[in-house]
Amino acid sequence: MNQHLRRTLTRLADGRELVYFDDSPAYVSGELTRRLDDPRPLGDRFAPVTGPDGHEHPYTGPEMRLDPLSGDWIPMAAHRMNRTFLPAADSCPLCPARPGAAYSDGEIPDTDYDVVVFENRFPSLQFVPGVSDGTGAPDGFFGGEGTLETRAPASGRCEVIVFSSDHTSSFGALPPQRVRTVIDAWADRTEALGREPGVEQVFCFENRGQEIGVTLHHPHGQIYGYPYLTPTTRAMLAQARAHHERTGGNLLRDVLDAELADGRRIVLETEHWVAYVPFAARWPVEVHLAPRRDVPDLPALSGAERDDLAVAYLELLRRLDLFFEGPGGAPVALPYIAAWHQAPVREGRDLSRLHLQVFSVLRAPGKLKYLAGSESGMGAWVSDTTPERIAARLQALAPAPAAQWVESWPDDVGADRVRQAFAEVFSADDAEDVRVYAAPGRVNIIGEHTDYNAGLCLPIALPHRTYVALRPRTDSVVRLASTQEPGAAWTGRLEDVAPGAVTGWAAYVAGVAWALGQHLQATGGSAAQVRGFDAVIDSCVPYGAGLSSSAALECSVAVGIDDVAGLGLAATDAGRAALAAAAIRAENEIAGAPTGGMDQSASLRCAPGHALLLDCRPGLDPARAVEQIPFDLAAEGLALLVIDTRAEHALVDGQYAQRRATCEAAATTLGLANLRELADTVIAAAEGDAAFAEALGAALDRLPDDVSRRRVRHVVTEIARTQDLVSLLRAGRASDVGPLLDASHASLRDDYEVSATELDVAVEAARDAGALGARMTGGGFGGSAIALVPADRAEAVADAVTAAFARAGLGAPGFLLAVPSAPAGAC
Secondary structure, three states: OOOOOEEEEEEOOOOOEEEEEEOOHHHHOOOOOOOOOOOOOOOOOOOOEEOOOOOEEOOOOOEEEEOOOOOOEEEEOHHHHHOOOOOOHHHOOOOOOOOOOOOOOOOOOOOOOOEEEEEOOOOOOOOOOOOOOOOOOOOOOOOOOOOOOOEEEOOOEEEEEEOOOOOOOOHHHOOHHHHHHHHHHHHHHHHHHHOOOOOOEEEEEEEEOOOOOOOOOOOEEEEEEEOOOOHHHHHHHHHHHHHHHHHOOOHHHHHHHHHHHHOOOEEEEOOOEEEEOOOOOOOOEEEEEEEOOOOOOHHHOOHHHHHHHHHHHHHHHHHHOOOOEOHHHOEOOOOEEEEEEOOOOOOOHHHOOOEEEEEEOEEEOOEEOOOOHHHHHHOOOOOOOOHHHHHHHHHHOOOOOOOEEOOOOOHHHHHHHHHHHHHHHOOOOOHHHOEEEEEEEEEEOOOOOOHHHOOEEOEEEEEEEEEEEEEEOOOOEEEEEEOOOOOOOEEEEHHHOOOOOOOOOHHHHHHHHHHHHHHHHHOOOOHHHOOOEEEEEEEOOOOOOOOOHHHHHHHHHHHHHHHHOOOOHHHOHHHHHHHHHHHHHHHHHHOOOOOOOHHHHHHHHOOOOEEEEEEOOOOOOHHHHEEEEEOOHHHHOEEEEEEEOOOOOOOOOOHHHHHHHHHHHHHHHOOOOOHHHHHHHHHHHOOOHHHHHHHHHHHHOOOOOHHHHHHHHHHHHHHHHHHHHHHHHHOOOHHHOHHHHHHHHHHHHHOOOOOOHHHHHHHHHHHHOOOOEEEEEOOOOOOEEEEEEEHHHHHHHHHHHHHHHHHOOOOOOEEEEOOOOOOOEEO
């Protein structure tokens, strides 16, 4: 028995058994106890009855008759004709007792309860003391050999299980803990009824809905202990026996395995349970819920299986209640029967396997499947739909996975993490010499693939940062470790670092030290000013997301080396431009990624609350190359949502370099130093969209192939879009930039061809969910997208994108909110 459950047994006034199953802590602990007495003046249920002759006769209970044509037993329970029918809540026999109320014939004595089970007051099956169960009946009661009129006492047991004290609730509205209590109660009663004399099969079931035939709306079910095997069970055992003789397997096990292998009709899977629409479903809506492990009945379920069943059962009912939609799209509560198929008490247990069958007679809102001539007359079923359609609808109702948010770390948290990691990797004896630096990732608002074309771009620094714990050395040895790359530590000497000499993530770090040495030599200093160091890296910048995790790594190391070497470059914007140039050289020449300069400039030169308008024309004075553009979306009730598609983004696979080479070749063909010159010419000459298109078209006509024309068209139009977006920001019109983001994505997808399925799904889903505009960001071929959203819709848009990924069969994306943050520096 569940240790968080208390079972209390009592008897009602007429002798019927009642059991409270409590999971409320006060009752489990014994602090509170249940009322055990029933104050109603009920007579003995087995008392003699007056017959038609006016004389008293012993009470014999209901009888059952054997149908000679089918071999089925049919209980005759005429006394049920006048049972309670759809009472109001104030006269419901299943509601808790209400002392002083006019109605006082409730079945449950206490004023509240969790789950309760009691013997039915109007049973179809009843074991009557002193009345035979068929082994020694009075003469003439049973048909003799050869007779066609065989009768027997309908011995057995009928119990009512009430799921909640709330008259207006339902099974599907119960919390998982309460469903677990119901499951424990079913298991308890299955064992108890199985011990009753003459009981051959225990059946737990729930009917919901007046269309099914429910006579009490209060959430409840029933438990029958039959004195025979039911027709359905007999037929299933016959099939199972034949299957076992033919194959040696268990029929229900093999059915489940076949459904899992096919997969089309699987609607729900959990750790311990599988729900599927059976291959030959006969009802308009029908689902079977089966355990993965072979178990015969409910008592055989483990605690973990019962807990998991509670969750799976509730999810299945949730979907069933959404299956049909009424007027205006409102869901229609599904009338259903939920029937537990358990192994019989004695016969065929080795052939049986526990499963739940949930089915409904509703074939459409307001339309029932009547068991007409073929079904009722011949038992020949005709389905009005296909199992695959039922399954497809239930699959579509699966809950979307929750959006996964990537949180940034406060600097003190990041610094503590990386210091601890350093102490684990290297000796902590000189802990006072360990210094921590951090640099942000970036997200580019607009201006994609323009930096290496001397164009414009508009990044912001993210709150997500890479942290480096660095300890200077007196020699030229560099020792590196990363929490993101355990087992990939690197050790080398600065004099050995050169293009092609270092690979992997260490190339970005060692490359910065090399590039700073080159810078010092070129500016009259000595490369020896840069000495060796020990460093450990930790980061919350998503890797491979197109958010410049590599630049964050380079720039955190750059400001660290600048500090410990006493270079002083980070103290001025011009010096930071020099650090960015060194980081760019490290990425281009040592790591072998031919990127532009936006990422490193953003990580080192962005400012909180601002976007960095970066002019990438070569030779510009650093002060003229950047402009801080106020970027306060919160003031306008907006937010910038970053969608990490988790489609791996890599810039060293040749695609990026190929596009850069195409652009450079096109500029040469046009007799230009770079494509920025073309963009400036076209923009200056054009007044209006038509003139712009004409001027650009004239230049594109001079290019030799369509690929070059499309690549150049993207670069020129992207530079123009960047200028337009900056103008809107300066005018305080951030809410109007959405169409520019949309146009940027279309250009990157169609002309530059750097989008991916995941990026397109993210952008489209974000727009459909209310984003004002959306586009891919970064180098492309995977990575991230951004969406400009109303601040109060950020979570809803994230949920919608997550659901769209699930529908498309894609892995779950990640999300973060981009808030313009601080540049690289010491922690």
